[in-house]
Amino acid sequence: MTPDIPKYQAWRRRMVDQLRERGITDETVLAAMEKLPRHWFVSDTLLDTFLYDIDRAIEIDCEQTISKPYTVAWQTQLLSLQPLMTVLEVGTGSGYQTAILCEMSARVHTVERQHTLYRKTKALLASLNYHAKCFLGDSFNGVPEMADFIYDRILVTCGAPNIPTGLMKVLKVGGIMVIPVGIGEQRMLRIYKDGDTPEQWRIEDHGDAKFVPMLQGRNFEK
Numbered sequence: 001m002t003p004d005i006p007k008y009q010a011w012r013r014r015m016v017d018q019l020r021e022r023g024i025t026d027e028t029v030l031a032a033m034e035k036l037p038r039h040w041f042v043s044d045t046l047l048d049t050f051l052y053d054i055d056r057a058i059e060i061d062c063e064q065t066i067s068k069p070y071t072v073a074w075q076t077q078l079l080s081l082q083p084l085m086t087v088l089e090v091g092t093g094s095g096y097q098t099a100i101l102c103e104m105s106a107r108v109h110t111v112e113r114q115h116t117l118y119r120k121t122k123a124l125l126a127s128l129n130y131h132a133k134c135f136l137g138d139s140f141n142g143v144p145e146m147a148d149f150i151y152d153r154i155l156v157t158c159g160a161p162n163i164p165t166g167l168m169k170v171l172k173v174g175g176i177m178v179i180p181v182g183i184g185e186q187r188m189l190r191i192y193k194d195g196d197t198p199e200q201w202r203i204e205d206h207g208d209a210k211f212v213p214m215l216q217g218r219n220f221e222k
């Protein structure tokens with residue numbers, strides 16, 4: 001693993017300054033992003049300043065991407081996270097977002113449908129001493145292995161065709177889901193679950209979003 005030398009720390013300070021200029025104000029999000037080396041979550045051959053470009057998504061395995069730093073900051077800020085909350089992340093991918101949530105003292109469960117990413121990222125997170133629980137699945141109905149578990153927050157990092165009602169079931173009443181929704185064009189929604197029925201879900205639209213699609217089923221191919 002490439003050590004976190006002062007040069008990379010300086011790149012991250014600049015990244016955080018740019019996030020502030022772009023309107024990110026949640027200091028706990030900014031502190032986590034300043035602390036966590038993003039280059040640990042991509043291939044070593046990608047070590048360059050563009051890793052810390054706030055508008056740059058980067059390819060990882062299985063033709064997936066690690067979200068842009070701006071998107072990570074934006075979605076995490078929308079979560080309104082408090083320490084020790086339980087969070088379900090949909091789309092583990094590289095594990096970068098998972099580690100940011102852990103740095104913010106959340107108790108994190110994360111689900112990935114690509115077997116290769118699930119396996120690799122689970123091992124990476126454990127080697128970095130993050131205690132997130134990793135699951136393989138498509139999460140449209142939450143996490144079958146954790147039946148009856150409900151979450152304070154749900155963060156979806158892939159674009160869902162519509163609001164997955166099965167996933168809303170595992171969100172606490174009073175909880176918040178942040179999710180990009182739409183076929184073709186996506187919108188970033190923040191959903192407040194004020195009650196169990198859809199009429200009691202308050203939906204805020206936070207504008208355009210662009211994510212890889214949320215797909216059904218597990219994928220065991222490379």
Ligand code: SAH
Pocket residue numbers: 064065066067090091092093094095096097098111112113114117137138139140157158212213214215216217
């Ligand atoms: N949070 C990730 C972003 C990864 S991109 C990071 O920080 O790197 C989105 C991920 O969602 C991809 O890895 C994709 O395979 C995964 N994904 C897509 N549909 C899914 C589903 N239904 N359930 C779980 N993961 C899914």
